[in-house]
Structures are given as C-alpha cells and as structure tokens.
Amino acid sequence: MRVVIPASIFDLFPVPQATNMIPNPRQGKTLVLCPIGLGNFIMATPALKALSDAVGKDRVSLLALKSGIGDMARASNLFGRVFEWDPDGEGLGKGISLLREVRAEKFTHSVALFPASHWKFTAFHRLAGSAFRMGFAYPNQKAPEWIQHISLPLTDTHDTLQNLKLVETFLGTAIQNATDPFFPSDVKSPERLPSMPFFACHPGSSAERGMDAKRLPPEVFAKMIAHVHRETGWPCVLVGGPEEKDLRKAVAAGCRDAIMEVPIRSLAETAGTLRFAKFFLGNDSGLMHLSDAVGTRCAAYFGPTDEKRTGPYGYWEMRNGASRHLVLRRKNTIPIWTLKTVGSNPPLKAGDETHWNLEELEAWEALRSWIQAL
Structure with a gap:
C-alpha cells in the first residue's frame, strides 16, 4: 500500500x-x-x-x-x-x-x-x-x-x-426595515432597584488580549460620577461582572456619597438595571452595547478603539437637539485600533494608556450639556 x-x-x-x-x-x-x-x-x-x-x-x-x-x-x-x-x-x-x-x-x-x-x-x-x-x-x-x-x-x-x-x-436580496441591535433574553429588575431616577456606570470592559486598555482610569470615572450627582442629585449604580469587583471598589472610593448599592445577580438583572437608568456611563464595552439594546442612551469613553466601528449604535443620530449617544474622546486624539488593524491591533507602548485620558473639565462640560437634553 x-x-x-x-x-x-x-x-x-x-x-x-x-x-x-x-x-x-x-x-x-x-x-x-x-x-x-x-x-x-x-x-x-x-x-x-x-x-x-x-x-x-x-x-x-x-x-x-x-x-x-x-x-x-x-x-x-x-x-x-x-x-x-x-x-x-x-x-x-x-x-x-x-x-x-x-x-x-x-x-x-x-x-x-x-x-x-x-x-x-x-x-x-x-x-x-x-x-x-x-x-x-x-x-x-x-x-x-x-x-x-x-x-x-x-x-x-x-x-x-x-x-x-x-x-x-x-x-441575494435587500434587507428591508432591519432592526436596531437588541437584547434577545428576558430582562429582570433587581430586588433593590431604586425607584428614584439614577444612572448606571460600568468602569470595566473585556480584558483579553490587551483590551483592558480601553478603560478610563477609575479615578476619572469617580470624578465624573461626582459631577453628575452634584448637578442632578441622581445616585449612580455601578454594574459589571464579578471579576471587576475591585475595579468598582476603586471607583466607589472616590465618590461614595454618589453610589447606591444594588445587588445584581445575572446578566438579565444587569439588563433590567440598565433599562431603567437615566443613562449609561462607561467604556467601549459589551455593557455599553447592552444599554443601547435595552433603549438606554449612552455616554461612552473611546480611547484606542474606533467609535466608527463599535460605538453605541446610532450615536450619529440626533434626539432633542443632542446626539442619541455621546462619544467621549479626548480632543485631538484618534483611535489606533481601527478597521485597518483588525486581527493585528498594535500593542500600546509604555505610558500610551494615558494618551487618551479625558481632560476632566472638557469632558464634564460635554457630558453636562448632553444630560440636560435627555
């Protein structure tokens, strides 16, 4: 043979x-x-x-x-x-x-x-x-x-x-009346979800293959949360997975008076929390897309990733004189992980992670104007 x-x-x-x-x-x-x-x-x-x-x-x-x-x-x-x-x-x-x-x-x-x-x-x-x-x-x-x-x-x-x-x-045929992105599972409200107006913040994102570089530092989120709380009186509910517990603690440490603790036990309860939030504050992450999918407007930080590709869907649309979603990007910065780098994103150099960090006053002015139009 x-x-x-x-x-x-x-x-x-x-x-x-x-x-x-x-x-x-x-x-x-x-x-x-x-x-x-x-x-x-x-x-x-x-x-x-x-x-x-x-x-x-x-x-x-x-x-x-x-x-x-x-x-x-x-x-x-x-x-x-x-x-x-x-x-x-x-x-x-x-x-x-x-x-x-x-x-x-x-x-x-x-x-x-x-x-x-x-x-x-x-x-x-x-x-x-x-x-x-x-x-x-x-x-x-x-x-x-x-x-x-x-x-x-x-x-x-x-x-x-x-x-x-x-x-x-x-x-081989045109798609007529395509839906917007949606969450296809049941949505549940956590037992202790506040009845008063509140907003949600997710300070995390996926971390595999260096993608944690998408995250704004926790101290910056803490300052933004404190600004919103002083301006509106709305408490903030922090959301995210169990692996991000320490990250949420770091954020809460800088804005304790603004934080409302809500035990969230599942993705369905996360979706329920996001559905009833006044708005979502966070990074380019899965929970940002989940917020949009349940009908909640997003204010999302973008650093090395490209909002043109992965921004909250419809961020280019206008509602009540303001964008449907707010993209928070530091002035004069551009993404480096784009369509041209898919599958081969260049690694960040030492110190690059701060290159895109938001300037507090500039970011807060943009966020405040957007919140007023909600």
Whole structure:
C-alpha cells in the first residue's frame, strides 16, 4: 500500500474555487460563526434576525464561543440549534468533540460574521464541513480568504452594518426595515432597584488580549460620577461582572456619597438595571452595547478603539437637539485600533494608556450639556 504524504495542509484541505454564485440558502442549512464577546453578539443581532426571518430558524444554527452568548442565542428563538465552545477556557478536546457534532449536521453553508479573522475561527470554519463558505477579507490575515468561496471586502462602517451587508449579499436580496441591535433574553429588575431616577456606570470592559486598555482610569470615572450627582442629585449604580469587583471598589472610593448599592445577580438583572437608568456611563464595552439594546442612551469613553466601528449604535443620530449617544474622546486624539488593524491591533507602548485620558473639565462640560437634553 502506497502512503502519500501531503506537502502541506492545503493538500488535505484544498483552497476553494472563488465564485460569485451563492447556493440558495433557503434550500440548505447554514452554520453562523459568531465572534467572541457580548458586544459583538448584540451588534450582530439585526443581521442574525434578518437571516433567520428570511430562511427560517430551523435552517440556521449558531456557533457561540462564550457560554453567555450561547444562552442569549437560545433565548432569541432565531436558531434551530446553538453550538457552544469557549476556546480560551475549554481547550482543544472540547472543540474537537463539538466539531464532530457540527459535521454530523451536514451544513450546506457556513457564514463567518465580522470580526472573525483569528486562526481558530478560520480552522473551525474550514473543518465544519459545509460545502459553501462565506465571510470577509481581512487586511492582516489572508487565511479566511484561502478557505472561503466568497470573501467580501470590508467597508469603513459600523460592525452592525458590516454584518447586515454580509447577510444581504448571502441572501441575494435587500434587507428591508432591519432592526436596531437588541437584547434577545428576558430582562429582570433587581430586588433593590431604586425607584428614584439614577444612572448606571460600568468602569470595566473585556480584558483579553490587551483590551483592558480601553478603560478610563477609575479615578476619572469617580470624578465624573461626582459631577453628575452634584448637578442632578441622581445616585449612580455601578454594574459589571464579578471579576471587576475591585475595579468598582476603586471607583466607589472616590465618590461614595454618589453610589447606591444594588445587588445584581445575572446578566438579565444587569439588563433590567440598565433599562431603567437615566443613562449609561462607561467604556467601549459589551455593557455599553447592552444599554443601547435595552433603549438606554449612552455616554461612552473611546480611547484606542474606533467609535466608527463599535460605538453605541446610532450615536450619529440626533434626539432633542443632542446626539442619541455621546462619544467621549479626548480632543485631538484618534483611535489606533481601527478597521485597518483588525486581527493585528498594535500593542500600546509604555505610558500610551494615558494618551487618551479625558481632560476632566472638557469632558464634564460635554457630558453636562448632553444630560440636560435627555
């Protein structure tokens, strides 16, 4: 028996022939690869709903790479099946086991939402077994293009609109009346939620792969909270995950008279707190997107990340003479993590984390004017 040793992995998994023809997704089964992150999932909800509505939920399944996203996806009623694997926490063994389940479904199509340029996404996309694969072409990673039959060029726009464009092209028809991003799970009010007006603050953000550089220092948040409290009399409820407990303590230490303690036990109760808040104050984070998704206006700090891509959706719209959401960016600074650096964000140099820090008086004047228009 002759054994043929492949010269490269591409002999085992040949590069697909590029095409402009998309097999009809209404006659097949589609696997959607969802990027990691609460905010990424929420920003993608309009595209996911449009796809599910067009082909029927029984023809759409989702691969969720965080357990919280899997829970939201199941609650959304948009998918026939939800697969779940945390590649950072559950290891390769779980991934291989899940891959067997996915391949057994015999998907005809797979679609990788934006952003999904990491090699783990690309490998799973290729190995999932679908006959037709679609996604985006990325400026710093070529592997997605090697395994996709169609790779759309990226547009300098919001992530929500990026994925709507992908689904629209995939379906071959224009999407009419797309929804804004939404929270697809139940919303619950915590037991001790204040009856008086209050605002919410999330001083954290994701921390993986250096993304904690998105955070404004806790002492700056404390000063902003104190300003709002003195101006309006509204107390502040601090929100965030259990891993951010020390961060919230650091903020509260600088503005104790303004803080109202509310025990929050779940993402559903976080959503309930944000829904009833007068506004949200925080960083570019998943909870910022959650606030927008439940109808609460946001005042969000942006430093190295780009609000054009990941700002609270609709921040460019006007309401009552003020922006729907307020982007707080230090004067004369620009983002360095943009569409051009997706998948290869340059690391911050020592001391760079203070480059974008807000100047207190300038930021407070912008925030005060915006609050007055709420």
